[in-house]
Amino acid sequence: MATPADALLGWYDRHRRTLPWRAPPGAPGGGRPDPYRVWLSEIMLQQTTVATVGPRYRRFLERFPTVGALAAAPEAEVMEEWAGLGYYARARNLHACAKAVAAAGGFPHTVAGLLALPGIGRYTAAAVAAIAFDQPAVPTDGNVERVVARLHAVEAPLPGARPRLDALAQRFLADPAMRARPGDFAQALFDLGATICTPRNPACALCPWREGCAGHRLGIAATLPRKAPKAARPLRHGAHFLLLDGAGRAVLRRRPPEGLLGGMLEIPGTPWREAPWGEAEALAAAPFPGVPGDAWRLLPGVARHGFTHLEVEMRLYAAALPGLDAPPGTELRPVAEARAALPTAMRRLLALADAAGLG
């Protein structure tokens, strides 16, 4: 008898997406992909779109082709390669996880074993176990939550409904067709959510599960899943100080390993606070006490950047001290190279310098 998983896998075999981390059908290895590549793609894809990840995944793999190569690399190089991707704890945990896996001689094959590694939570453990090792596991991501919420017409809002939706998703474990192809089933669920059961304007007419979908039957599929309203993001203000050495190099500082932009390089600045910084107090708070106040020039413009839970407006002061040495706790980097290594908020500041002709 044809089960729901049969129907979905049949659809997947005809309509699956071609993705850089996905072995083409009939590829060598029996379609069983390299666990390192599966794991890397899953970490990159956390809260990050397929379109964004594609080129970054290829570039990362070229620089760190194996888990051993990644484990042996200095942390600063890993952070630099991750610059611009966001959620930098992922990069720190990725590196720690690579070291653990390299020391153990390979990835664990089970959900429980994977769950014990840094940066691997419920979702990623299930995804890697299913896709790389064909273990019966259902990874519940945003796609799966949406599909299941519609399938069962769950009207309770996220995030409260998350455990309920995950429990409904785990029911697929009882479907023998799913157990025959766990990795394909997980990816079929992703593809269904990404191409048919989309957040807006779902293409229900093309859906292999249309018949059994309660949300579709009730005419509310497109409105699910419901979401709780989000809190407003407070606005903060900062002043940053671009110190140049007259030879195209800038003074950068590494942020503390935890917290916002943890472990990333930055253009040194004041704390980000509620009130805007006046010029006099900004100069008094400059993180370069050795540089005389009248050496700084306030550049025109404001760099605005939104984080997950706050928004920041930054002003940029610049000074050039030919022949300077990097103050303790900082490093001197060519501006062009620094741009690539900096998180996006700092790149926006650099854009102010470009506009002022300091690039």
Place this chain on the structure above:
DNA sequence: AACACGGGGCC
């Protein structure tokens, strides 16, 4: 259970 944690793409 609630919150901290980035950034790009798309409407």
Place this chain on the structure above:
DNA sequence: GGCCCAGTGTT
């Protein structure tokens, strides 16, 4: 300008 994305770790 708001929403969404192959979530995790901490409190």
